[in-house]
Amino acid sequence: MAKRRRIRWDRVLIVFGPIFLLILLIHVGCRHRGETESSEPDALTSVDSMELTESSETSEAVPAQAPFRDLIVVVDPGHGGKDSGATTKDESRLEKDDNLRLGLAVAEKLRSYPHIQVIMTRDTDVFVGLQERCDIANNANADYFISLHRNVSKNGKGVEIWINNDYTPMEKLLAEYIMEWLEKAGISDNRGTQTGFRNNNGVDDYMVNSHTNMPSCLIEMGFMNSLEDNRNFDDKLDQYADAISGALIELVTDKGIYTQDGVQ
Numbered sequence: 001m002a003k004r005r006r007i008r009w010d011r012v013l014i015v016f017g018p019i020f021l022l023i024l025l026i027h028v029g030c031r032h033r034g035e036t037e038s039s040e041p042d043a044l045t046s047v048d049s050m051e052l053t054e055s056s057e058t059s060e061a062v063p064a065q066a067p068f069r070d071l072i073v074v075v076d077p078g079h080g081g082k083d084s085g086a087t088t089k090d091e092s093r094l095e096k097d098d099n100l101r102l103g104l105a106v107a108e109k110l111r112s113y114p115h116i117q118v119i120m121t122r123d124t125d126v127f128v129g130l131q132e133r134c135d136i137a138n139n140a141n142a143d144y145f146i147s148l149h150r151n152v153s154k155n156g157k158g159v160e161i162w163i164n165n166d167y168t169p170m171e172k173l174l175a176e177y178i179m180e181w182l183e184k185a186g187i188s189d190n191r192g193t194q195t196g197f198r199n200n201n202g203v204d205d206y207m208v209n210s211h212t213n214m215p216s217c218l219i220e221m222g223f224m225n226s227l228e229d230n231r232n233f234d235d236k237l238d239q240y241a242d243a244i245s246g247a248l249i250e251l252v253t254d255k256g257i258y259t260q261d262g263v264q
């Protein structure tokens, strides 16, 4: 049977004590070096920023970077509440409901892009006055205003986009971009960009166009009395929302107004 040996703690301490001390010293040394290394980039950054400051003082070619902000888009589903807008002959289908469905879909698509703020003049079935719709957009300093409607006439079909009589170049582009995208999505007829106000011989404008301070347009998204347009509206609602939002994003990107970082 083996003899049980007593542990000599004094010897253990003599042998392992210096090793432990050595490990401790190495560890502290590494930590210190790590701190020194991590402070080096700070030193470099401060030199860089000094150089930048100096060069911006001597040269006017480096303007201060303005902060980016969100692009603000107002989506305006026409009518609502007590105001049904146009209806089918049997009144089973109301324009206000179609406008809201499309408006909610367009808003959702726009919100999927970075740095877009969407404001809806209504997102439920409530009545909102025309001036109130304009006030919402003007008070928010919105960048764009898109009003959504549906048309009605005896035999009409297709899409019209309305802008002011004295439209700005941007408003014309806005209407053209949206129409081009809608045509690609598939509409029964392209009835073109129209100016002013329907049946008014170009005297007045739609109030949501004339009383808003930003580029705006009013889309008549097919005719309520056209079976083809109604079928398109139901079947292609998602594509139409993609088209309207995509056209706006393409326009502001093309014009250098908006990037993935927002508006500068």
Ligand SMILES: [Zn+2]
Binding pocket: 078, 079, 085, 086, 095, 149, 150
């Ligand atoms: Zn309408």
